[in-house]
Amino acid sequence: MKNVIRKSIGAILLTGTLLTASAQTSVTTTTSAGTISEFGPQTMIIKTETGTAPVSYTYSKTTTYVDEAGNPVALTTVKSGLPVTVYYNKVGDSLMASKVVVRKAVLVPSPVVEESKTTTTTTETK
Numbered sequence: 001m002k003n004v005i006r007k008s009i010g011a012i013l014l015t016g017t018l019l020t021a022s023a024q025t026s027v028t029t030t031t032s033a034g035t036i037s038e039f040g041p042q043t044m045i046i047k048t049e050t051g052t053a054p055v056s057y058t059y060s061k062t063t064t065y066v067d068e069a070g071n072p073v074a075l076t077t078v079k080s081g082l083p084v085t086v087y088y089n090k091v092g093d094s095l096m097a098s099k100v101v102v103r104k105a106v107l108v109p110s111p112v113v114e115e116s117k118t119t120t121t122t123t124e125t126k
Contacts, residue, residue, distance in 0.1 A: 030088055032086050032088065036084055044056070068102075083105060087101075
């Protein structure tokens with residue numbers, strides 16, 4: 001009887017271990033920085049800082065949008081021209097954004113143009 005109980009407990013533990021092992025999956029989140037060139041329904045296109053070709057990301061209702069301090073950002077403020085960092089996962093052939101960090105736009109100062117005017121006056125003496 002004790003032998004049957006031990007075998008049963010062993011089978012239950014083995015089944016639990018197999019279920020736990022098969023339920024574990026590995027998800028790698030990657031980041032990419034760039035500027036939004038297009039922001040449409042469920043898709044955003046980013047011109048990355050390191051690549052030459054723009055990259056397309058899909059997003060969903062679970063995608064979060066935050067500023068650099070981690071404060072939530074309204075989706076309505078996300079638009080073309082903003083610098084962002086996209087946290088994404090590869091899902092099939094798509095890159096699914098899980099979080100978008102909206103960075104402060106870096107203002108490039110406009111060049112200062114100084115204009116000078118020189119006037120020459122000539123007087124004749126007779």
